[in-house]
Amino acid sequence: MSDADTLFRLSSLNTAYASCIDADRLEEWPGFFVERCLYKITSADNHKRGYAAGIVYADSRAMLEDRVSALRNANIYERHSYRHIVGMPSLISSADEIAGETPFVVIRTMRDGRMDLFATGVYLDRVREEDGKLRFIERLVICDSQRFDTLLAIPL
Amino acid sequence: MSDADTLFRLSSLNTAYASCIDADRLEEWPGFFVERCLYKITSADNHKRGYAAGIVYADSRAMLEDRVSALRNANIYERHSYRHIVGMPSLISSADEIAGETPFVVIRTMRDGRMDLFATGVYLDRVREEDGKLRFIERLVICDSQRFDTLLAIPL
Amino acid sequence: MSDADTLFRLSSLNTAYASCIDADRLEEWPGFFVERCLYKITSADNHKRGYAAGIVYADSRAMLEDRVSALRNANIYERHSYRHIVGMPSLISSADEIAGETPFVVIRTMRDGRMDLFATGVYLDRVREEDGKLRFIERLVICDSQRFDTLLAIPL
Numbered sequence: 171m172s173d174a175d176t177l178f179r180l181s182s183l184n185t186a187y188a189s190c191i192d193a194d195r196l197e198e199w200p201g202f203f204v205e206r207c208l209y210k211i212t213s214a215d216n217h218k219r220g221y222a223a224g225i226v227y228a229d230s231r232a233m234l235e236d237r238v239s240a241l242r243n244a245n246i247y248e249r250h251s252y253r254h255i256v257g258m259p260s261l262i263s264s265a266d267e268i269a270g271e272t273p274f275v276v277i278r279t280m281r282d283g284r285m286d287l288f289a290t291g292v293y294l295d296r297v298r299e300e301d302g303k304l305r306f307i308e309r310l311v312i313c314d315s316q317r318f319d320t321l322l323a324i325p326l
Numbered sequence: 327m328s329d330a331d332t333l334f335r336l337s338s339l340n341t342a343y344a345s346c347i348d349a350d351r352l353e354e355w356p357g358f359f360v361e362r363c364l365y366k367i368t369s370a371d372n373h374k375r376g377y378a379a380g381i382v383y384a385d386s387r388a389m390l391e392d393r394v395s396a397l398r399n400a401n402i403y404e405r406h407s408y409r410h411i412v413g414m415p416s417l418i419s420s421a422d423e424i425a426g427e428t429p430f431v432v433i434r435t436m437r438d439g440r441m442d443l444f445a446t447g448v449y450l451d452r453v454r455e456e457d458g459k460l461r462f463i464e465r466l467v468i469c470d471s472q473r474f475d476t477l478l479a480i481p482l
Numbered sequence: 483m484s485d486a487d488t489l490f491r492l493s494s495l496n497t498a499y500a501s502c503i504d505a506d507r508l509e510e511w512p513g514f515f516v517e518r519c520l521y522k523i524t525s526a527d528n529h530k531r532g533y534a535a536g537i538v539y540a541d542s543r544a545m546l547e548d549r550v551s552a553l554r555n556a557n558i559y560e561r562h563s564y565r566h567i568v569g570m571p572s573l574i575s576s577a578d579e580i581a582g583e584t585p586f587v588v589i590r591t592m593r594d595g596r597m598d599l600f601a602t603g604v605y606l607d608r609v610r611e612e613d614g615k616l617r618f619i620e621r622l623v624i625c626d627s628q629r630f631d632t633l634l635a636i637p638l
Contacts, residue, residue, distance in 0.1 A: 174490050178330050185416045188429065192448075214563065251370065251470040253446040255413050255431050257567050260497045273500065275567050275589055277431055277446045283473030285443040287597040290565040290589045292504075314563040317595030334486050341572045344585065348604075407526065407626040409602040411569050411587050433587055433602045439629030441599040 188254035200234035208308040251279040268297040344410035356390035364464040407435040424453040500566035512546035520620040563591040
């Protein structure tokens with residue numbers, strides 16, 4: 171497969187992933203990962219310093235499913251809206267496993283209509299084809315900001 | 327045509343559409359639609375509830391042309407600047423009619439240099455080729471926010 | 483080469499360029515330009531009026547290298563973070579020289595976690611292949627805002 175095709179598939183995966191979160195179809199979110207995966211939200215500073223811990227950390231699809239349940243129970247009230255805008259990925263490698271980096275911004279809209287910048291950063295991904303579908307082996311969400319208090323509201 | 331080619335064409339259409347508005351070439355804007363089209367700006371909440379009405383509603387290219395005239399007459403003073411950043415579309419169908427969904431954010435720059443988040447949301451589109459050019463049969467602009475007072479300033 | 487391939491290559495160039503700045507690898511930034519290049523940051527208003535001067539102006543790669551040195555000396559303290567989100571380019575021409583236009587937004591994250599909209603605008607580019615790599619002959623950064631006090635902090 172050419173690099174252009176690979177990038178195209180990675181970009182489509184990113185688009186579907188963002189749309190799943192922004193449309194509040196969180197129950198579909200764990201399906202973007204392989205069963206034994208790594209999902210982590212951390213800051214650029216902590217990532218640079220090599221800290222393994224993240225503010226959010228899951229190393230299996232089951233843990234992602236638990237996280238969705240927890241979010242559903244916590245969000246009794248109607249939640250804010252979120253909108254991911256995701257840039258084009260750059261390809262780090264494309265052997266039998268694809269590795270890429272993709273910049274993102276997430277904008278939050280409050281119930282009263284106010285909007286703010288919620289998060290920016292890059293996704294560092296390792297992706298593999300499984301049953302004809304690309305899935306994340308690893309998605310590290312490296313946020314530019316270190317303020318994480320609000321980041322627990324949705325997956326990024 | 328492959329899905330990658332279709333997405334590429336849809337993405338190029340989105341880019342040209344956004345550039346037309348941001349460069350204030352509004353007179354070209356109705357040309358992105360077929361003659362008997364549907365253009366609507368509404369909120370995610372109203373769209374979900376199935377309300378047919380929108381804050382902006384036009385069901386022909388002539389109505390879009392009227393809208394441009396109205397905006398030109400209303401904006402006596404130099405207008406603010408707008409910048410659309412449009413994500414990659416996802417393809418909903420690609421039979422003889424293309425249907426897609428595309429996330430967007432619009433940032434406004436005031437004459438004094440202040441910038442703010444103007445609108446975020448998704449385009450829900452039905453597109454058809456006409457005279458070798460893709461045109462919108464339907465473009466629903468589904469905004470994340472419900473505050474529409476300012477949205478009348480430009481097409482989205 | 484097809485227009486789709488050209489756009490794909492231009493988009494990849496933009497992604498690599500943005501990633502170089504956002505990851506603070508400024509020393510690599512001049513390498514995105516040919517030796518006798520034009521790099522300019524200006525406002526949409528000044529560009530429309532045909533003013534040749536820009537708030538930042540360099541007409542050789544050596545000048546870009548000087549600029550990086552100056553930024554390194556000026557930024558004694560840890561700098562803010564920046565995140566470019568770059569839209570798909572539109573192709574203006576694709577003869578032996580490629581010309582394109584690309585919308586962008588840059589978001590700044592302060593050390594204390596606050597985020598703001600730093601700049602929006604379009605890149606107006608002329609690009610050429612050199613040693614198998616696309617490089618900018620000319621990159622005009624046309625900003626929507628006229629406030630430039632802060633724009634000297636990083637390349638755009």
